[in-house]
Each structure stands twice: as C-alpha cells, then as structure tokens.
Amino acid sequence: MEKFYVTTPIYYVNDVPHIGHFYTSLAADALARYWRMRGRDVFLLTGTDENSQKNVEAAAKRGYDDVQAYIDMMSGRWFAIFRDLGITFDGFIRTTEERHRIGVEEFWRRVESTGDIYLGEYEGLYCAGCEAFITESDLTDGQCPVHRKEPQRIKEKNYFFRLSAYRERLLEHIDAHPEFIQPVSRRNEVRSYVERFMEDISISRETMKWGIPVPGDPTQVIYVWFDALINYLTGIGFGDDQERFGRYWPADVQLVGKDIIKFHCALWPAMLMSAGIPLPKKVFAHGFFTIDGEKISKSLGNAVDPQAAAERYGIDALRFFLLREITFGEDGDFSMDRLGERYANDLANELGNLSHRVLSMTAKYFAGKVPPATDGSLGPVWDRYDQAMADLRFGAALDAIWDLLRDSNRLIDAEQPWKLAKTDQERLAAVLYTLLERLRASAWMLRPLLPETAGKMRRQLGLSEEEFDREYEAARVWGGIAENATIAKSEPLFPRRDD
C-alpha cells in the first residue's frame, strides 16, 4: 500500500492554540483524510515543541516551579483541543519524550561523524527574540531589524553546523525540484536567502539549561530549532522504530507557516543531507490571516479561539470558511460575520437546501425509494476535484463541488420535477436519480473537507457505513446509489439561523 506522510509544525506550549494554529492543522487533516480516502497508508504527525526557553518563561509566569509539569499539562491541552476539533492525527510527538531524545542524539552523532559540527569560541550578537545569532550586517541602527531590539554581545563556546557547506547542493535541489518549496513566491524567497545570506549556524547553547544535552558535552544543550526539526523523524520512529521510520519517511508534505520557511527549506534539508537522510518531497507554506482586518494579537484581544468559533456554527462551517475563503498559501482575513454569511449562503442555502429539496421530492414522488438508475457521468468534476486536492488548492476543490451543487439546483429548475410528476414519470425518475447520485458524489468529495457533513449526507441518502469503506476508484463510478434503497427522512444539514 502506498503511504502518505504529512506533518504540521510542532507548537510551542506557552499558550493555548488560537485559530491560526488550527488553520495549519486543519490543512494537514484535510490532506490526511483525502489520502486515507484514496487508500493510502497515511500518517499525520503533529505535536508540541517543548525544549524552548519560551516555555520556561511561560511556566514561570504562571507560577509553575516545575517546568516539566507545566509542559505536561499544556501539551495535554493541545492534544485534547486538536482531537476535539476533529484533527485526525496519527501521531503526537513531544520533544521532551525519551524517544525524541534518543533520535536527536542519533541524528547529532551522524552529523558529527560527517564533520559538519565544529566547536567554536564564538563571540557574536545574540537576539533573544530570534533565538539566534545575527550578524553585524543584519543590524539596523544597531538593532535587530526583526525584533527592534539591541542584541546582546555573547561570548560562549558553541557547536556550529556547517550550513554554508550546503549552499550549492541546496540551490541545486531547489532548482531541480520546483515542487519542493510551495508556493512559488516562497521558493524565490528561500532561494535568495540561501544564495545571499545563509551562514553557518550555532546549534548549541551554553547558557541555557532547558533542552537536550549535547551528546558528549553535557555543559551544552542543543539549540531548540535543531532539536525541534528532528521531530519529523522521531515522530515516526527514527532512533527507536526503524521499520516504521523506513515506512513513512520521506514526508510527502510538510506544512509550515510562512514565518518558519527558512528553517524548513534551508536548515532542515541541509541537516538531512548531512545525516544522509532523504529530503521531504514538499514543504508547503501557508499564509497568515488577519482578524477583521487586524493582525492577530493578544493585546488587541482579537485572537479567535477555534473552539468558540466551532461551537457557534459547527466545526464544518469553520472548516469550510478557512478552506474556501482563504486561498491556501496566501494571506487572508478571518471574520465571524463572513463566516456567518458563508454558513447562510453556501452551506444552508446552496448545499443544505439542495439536499433537502431532492430528498423531499424523493419522499414525495417515490415514497422515499431511490428511483431506477439512469446513465450519467461526473468524471470531469472528480478530475477537477482530485487535481485541486493534489495541489493543496482546497478552495478550488470546494469550488468544483459547489459548481456541481449549483448546477444541480439549476437542473431542478429546468426540469421542474413537480410538473414531471404529473406528466412524465420516467423522466422524473431519471432527474431524481441523477440528483441523488450527484449528492452521493458530493458527499464523497466532502469527506476530507467537511467530514461531519459528508457523514450526514451519506446517512440521509440511505447509504450504510460501508459506503465509505469502498475503494475510491469504485466510488467514483456513476451509479453507486442503489436502486430502490430507502432514503432517510431529511433533516436540514445546516439549519437556518436567525442571528
């Protein structure tokens, strides 16, 4: 069985998830569900990044003496929240776990053995905000241009990774594999960084105590990014379950936010090259969105809690909005008002009402039984949908489905089944069969995107649970809805709301 391995970034647990975190995981979930539906052996990995100074600070701020206890509590919350929001992760990695430490140590030794780690007495400018050393030439008015803060001059013993040694190989890889970094605008950004700015990077800290000790030198801990990136390997068994690791690596898609693209498209592949491990096939960077036109900010108090948003309109409505309204890969805007509009128009009116009217007519004109099968085909719709999903163009995938739904509403208007009921039973049967079969296809295509809705549609169409166990290729074939099957009494999929 072909596999599909997809990852989300691992998240800092210095606070609870907001809607931006959910967005990343949602995209990963939609992909994972899609490829599961297509019969792949899917592994979706997510988790928490725990060896960070930020977590230590957060623990202190919340009055925890025991950092690990704080992290355990918070990681548990992240796990539960994502689970409750319907993110179907197959693995959840925590970087304070033993299995992660073992894998990181193994990885370190491999890189060390290739001569890419060297010890330097380093005196440099350290920006606490970046959690990284920056160079004199990076400064603007003596400050870190990103954090507008004067960096500290730190002199310490550090281990370095020979990142610059991989410049040419990285550029070659980026050029030879246009699909490696997506979208294209990000590829250009990374390419320019690799070519012009990338330098060796310090991968250990002498001053910090929280983290994984450097193998062979317990006076140092491994730099949080070097440790964190390796989660993508340890989460599937690197270091403790080689069989599983071999099964899933390399990753098919690694989803990241646009802010961490350089770590994932320069440092990470170079680390893998050094360790002699194949590179992920694709790193896809999504954009950021604002809330009602303003940046997400805790001090502005506009950080949206995904659970609250899901409770108001349902998880599927939230999924629909994020996947449809915001072009994946680009920046966008989130607004509860617009979510409400999408709920009323696209979900309640176009999808919900279509389903309801078709089922009602089936009940009325055929006593709730699926009429005799008729010919038809939806090949082009499926093709369009599949292409969009393969390209991570979730909005385009939804568009393909919605074009079918709108066309079905038009078909009803054109055929006027309520008149055919009096004049032409045969044609009435053909029209309704066509509509029911289109709804079945829509339910299938919605499975990865709006899983709850897809399940409701399946049940209303009188299809058993086994329907969704069928092979994808078979399900795509016209005529999957059985003649004479009994459809369920129609309940609105998205009840009209008056708020």
Place this chain on the structure above:
RNA sequence: CGCGGGGUGGAGAAGUGGCAUCUCGCGAGGCCCAUAACCUCGAGAUCCCGGGUUCGAAUCCCGGCCCCGCAACCA
C-alpha cells in the same frame, strides 16, 4: 537600500499573456419541490499611477504612489 504580502464593480475575493470571473449586496422577473430557500436577466470595474515589451497585458519588464504582515504575545 531589513524580509515578505498586497492594491481587480458598493463589500469580499479568484484570475499570472488571449472575450474580466465568483460570492454578497442592489434592481427586475420566474418558480412553488425546498431551510423566505432555488433559477434567469440586469445595473455596476479607466483591473493603483506612469512608461515599456507584445498582434494582444489585470497578467511580463522598468519607475512611482499607497496599504498590510514580521519588530511584546502571535500559525
């Protein structure tokens, strides 16, 4: 010369060389199966500005103006 994203009808967006598209809103009509839903038609856009390339530019190139994100938390 810090890095990046963007400027398309009233609102929100898609479109990256070939008749300017979609949703909402607005106007008119149709339908009566349906969740006051659905369907049709219409009004409404100098595609930020100025140059250039091209048979042809919203799209490619050059210059400019403006907005936004990263700089305390923050995908």
